[in-house]
Amino acid sequence: xxxxxxxxxxxxxxxxxxxxxxxxxxxxxxxxxxxxxxxxxxxxxxxxxxxxxxxxxxxxxxxxxxxxxxxxxxxxxxxxxxxxxxxxxxxxxxxxxxxxxxxxxxxxxxxxxxxxxxxxxxxxxxxxxxxxxxxxxxxxxxxxxxxxxxxxxxxxxxxxxxxxxxxx
Numbered sequence: 001x002x003x004x005x006x007x008x009x010x011x012x013x014x015x016x017x018x019x020x021x022x023x024x025x026x027x028x029x030x031x032x033x034x035x036x037x038x039x040x041x042x043x044x045x046x047x048x049x050x051x052x053x054x055x056x057x058x059x060x061x062x063x064x065x066x067x068x069x070x071x072x073x074x075x076x077x078x079x080x081x082x083x084x085x086x087x088x089x090x091x092x093x094x095x096x097x098x099x100x101x102x103x104x105x106x107x108x109x110x111x112x113x114x115x116x117x118x119x120x121x122x123x124x125x126x127x128x129x130x131x132x133x134x135x136x137x138x139x140x141x142x143x144x145x146x147x148x149x150x151x152x153x154x155x156x157x158x159x160x161x162x163x164x165x166x167x168x
Contacts, residue, residue: 044139050092052144083119110133
Protein backbone atom coordinates (compact mmCIF):
# COMPACT_ATOMS: atom_id res chain seq x y z
CA UNK A 1 0.00 0.00 0.00
CA UNK A 2 2.85 2.37 0.82
CA UNK A 3 4.49 1.72 -2.57
CA UNK A 4 1.22 2.48 -4.37
CA UNK A 5 0.86 5.76 -2.45
CA UNK A 6 4.43 6.73 -3.38
CA UNK A 7 3.71 6.17 -7.07
CA UNK A 8 0.56 8.28 -6.86
CA UNK A 9 2.41 11.12 -5.09
CA UNK A 10 5.24 10.99 -7.62
CA UNK A 11 2.75 11.07 -10.50
CA UNK A 12 0.81 14.01 -9.08
CA UNK A 13 4.02 15.93 -8.44
CA UNK A 14 5.19 15.30 -12.00
CA UNK A 15 1.85 16.21 -13.57
CA UNK A 16 1.61 19.38 -11.49
CA UNK A 17 5.16 20.41 -12.42
CA UNK A 18 4.59 19.74 -16.12
CA UNK A 19 1.29 21.62 -16.20
CA UNK A 20 2.73 24.57 -14.27
CA UNK A 21 5.74 24.89 -16.58
CA UNK A 22 3.65 24.59 -19.75
CA UNK A 23 1.32 27.32 -18.53
CA UNK A 24 4.31 29.51 -17.61
CA UNK A 25 5.86 28.82 -21.03
CA UNK A 26 2.72 29.76 -22.92
CA UNK A 27 1.56 32.70 -20.87
CA UNK A 28 4.34 34.45 -19.00
CA UNK A 29 7.53 33.65 -20.88
CA UNK A 30 6.11 34.30 -24.34
CA UNK A 31 5.45 37.91 -23.38
CA UNK A 32 8.18 38.65 -20.84
CA UNK A 33 11.45 37.05 -21.82
CA UNK A 34 14.83 37.53 -20.21
CA UNK A 35 16.53 40.18 -22.39
CA UNK A 36 13.95 39.32 -25.07
CA UNK A 37 15.01 35.66 -24.83
CA UNK A 38 12.34 33.07 -24.11
CA UNK A 39 13.64 29.95 -22.35
CA UNK A 40 12.05 26.65 -23.34
CA UNK A 41 10.98 25.23 -19.99
CA UNK A 42 9.80 21.92 -21.44
CA UNK A 43 13.18 21.27 -23.02
CA UNK A 44 14.96 22.31 -19.85
CA UNK A 45 12.75 20.17 -17.61
CA UNK A 46 13.22 17.12 -19.83
CA UNK A 47 16.99 17.40 -19.64
CA UNK A 48 16.88 18.12 -15.91
CA UNK A 49 14.88 14.91 -15.48
CA UNK A 50 17.31 12.87 -17.58
CA UNK A 51 20.15 14.16 -15.41
CA UNK A 52 18.42 13.92 -12.05
CA UNK A 53 15.84 11.14 -12.34
CA UNK A 54 16.66 9.04 -15.39
CA UNK A 55 15.63 8.47 -18.98
CA UNK A 56 12.15 7.09 -18.31
CA UNK A 57 10.96 10.25 -16.56
CA UNK A 58 12.65 12.47 -19.14
CA UNK A 59 10.98 10.76 -22.11
CA UNK A 60 7.56 10.78 -20.44
CA UNK A 61 7.95 14.44 -19.51
CA UNK A 62 9.07 15.42 -23.00
CA UNK A 63 6.17 13.62 -24.64
CA UNK A 64 3.33 14.76 -22.39
CA UNK A 65 4.59 18.31 -21.82
CA UNK A 66 5.28 18.72 -25.54
CA UNK A 67 1.80 17.50 -26.46
CA UNK A 68 0.14 19.76 -23.88
CA UNK A 69 2.22 22.68 -25.13
CA UNK A 70 1.29 22.06 -28.77
CA UNK A 71 -2.40 21.71 -27.93
CA UNK A 72 -2.59 24.80 -25.73
CA UNK A 73 -0.48 26.99 -28.01
CA UNK A 74 -2.48 25.98 -31.11
CA UNK A 75 0.67 24.73 -32.84
CA UNK A 76 1.04 21.67 -35.01
CA UNK A 77 0.39 18.85 -32.56
CA UNK A 78 3.37 16.57 -32.15
CA UNK A 79 6.19 18.78 -33.44
CA UNK A 80 7.48 19.89 -30.03
CA UNK A 81 7.58 16.40 -28.50
CA UNK A 82 9.18 15.03 -31.69
CA UNK A 83 12.02 17.57 -31.53
CA UNK A 84 12.61 17.12 -27.81
CA UNK A 85 12.36 13.31 -27.91
CA UNK A 86 14.81 13.19 -30.82
CA UNK A 87 17.29 15.26 -28.88
CA UNK A 88 16.81 13.14 -25.74
CA UNK A 89 17.19 9.92 -27.73
CA UNK A 90 20.39 11.17 -29.32
CA UNK A 91 21.64 12.19 -25.88
CA UNK A 92 20.84 8.80 -24.37
CA UNK A 93 22.73 7.06 -27.21
CA UNK A 94 25.73 9.38 -26.93
CA UNK A 95 25.66 9.10 -23.17
CA UNK A 96 26.58 5.44 -23.28
CA UNK A 97 29.73 6.20 -25.27
CA UNK A 98 30.90 9.76 -24.66
CA UNK A 99 29.03 11.52 -21.88
CA UNK A 100 30.20 10.35 -18.47
CA UNK A 101 30.60 13.59 -16.52
CA UNK A 102 28.39 16.51 -15.64
CA UNK A 103 30.55 18.85 -17.71
CA UNK A 104 30.07 16.88 -20.92
CA UNK A 105 26.34 16.64 -20.16
CA UNK A 106 26.05 20.43 -19.95
CA UNK A 107 28.16 20.92 -23.09
CA UNK A 108 25.89 18.52 -24.98
CA UNK A 109 22.84 20.32 -23.60
CA UNK A 110 24.15 23.68 -24.79
CA UNK A 111 24.92 22.39 -28.29
CA UNK A 112 21.59 20.60 -28.54
CA UNK A 113 19.81 23.80 -27.49
CA UNK A 114 21.43 25.61 -30.42
CA UNK A 115 20.33 22.86 -32.82
CA UNK A 116 16.82 22.73 -31.31
CA UNK A 117 16.38 26.50 -31.69
CA UNK A 118 17.61 26.41 -35.29
CA UNK A 119 15.38 23.47 -36.26
CA UNK A 120 12.30 24.86 -34.50
CA UNK A 121 12.73 28.17 -36.34
CA UNK A 122 12.89 26.54 -39.77
CA UNK A 123 16.65 25.92 -39.97
CA UNK A 124 17.38 29.59 -39.53
CA UNK A 125 20.34 30.24 -37.23
CA UNK A 126 20.55 33.51 -35.35
CA UNK A 127 23.49 34.74 -33.25
CA UNK A 128 20.92 35.37 -30.52
CA UNK A 129 20.69 31.57 -30.08
CA UNK A 130 24.15 31.60 -28.49
CA UNK A 131 22.87 33.87 -25.74
CA UNK A 132 19.62 31.89 -25.49
CA UNK A 133 21.67 28.73 -24.97
CA UNK A 134 23.44 30.29 -22.00
CA UNK A 135 20.14 31.44 -20.48
CA UNK A 136 18.69 27.94 -20.92
CA UNK A 137 21.83 26.38 -19.45
CA UNK A 138 21.59 28.62 -16.38
CA UNK A 139 17.95 27.68 -15.87
CA UNK A 140 18.84 23.99 -16.33
CA UNK A 141 21.48 24.24 -13.59
CA UNK A 142 18.86 25.81 -11.32
CA UNK A 143 16.35 23.02 -12.11
CA UNK A 144 18.90 20.28 -11.44
CA UNK A 145 19.85 21.82 -8.09
CA UNK A 146 16.17 22.28 -7.22
CA UNK A 147 15.34 18.68 -8.14
CA UNK A 148 18.25 17.41 -6.08
CA UNK A 149 17.07 19.42 -3.06
CA UNK A 150 13.48 18.22 -3.41
CA UNK A 151 14.66 14.63 -3.84
CA UNK A 152 16.89 14.91 -0.77
CA UNK A 153 13.92 16.14 1.29
CA UNK A 154 11.68 13.34 -0.01
CA UNK A 155 14.36 10.70 0.54
CA UNK A 156 14.96 11.84 4.13
CA UNK A 157 11.25 11.86 4.92
CA UNK A 158 10.79 8.41 3.38
CA UNK A 159 7.82 9.50 1.25
CA UNK A 160 9.44 8.91 -2.15
CA UNK A 161 12.82 7.42 -2.99
CA UNK A 162 14.34 9.29 -5.94
CA UNK A 163 17.59 8.16 -7.51
CA UNK A 164 19.96 10.36 -9.43
CA UNK A 165 21.82 9.66 -12.62
CA UNK A 166 25.25 8.10 -12.53
CA UNK A 167 26.95 11.18 -14.00
CA UNK A 168 29.88 12.47 -11.93
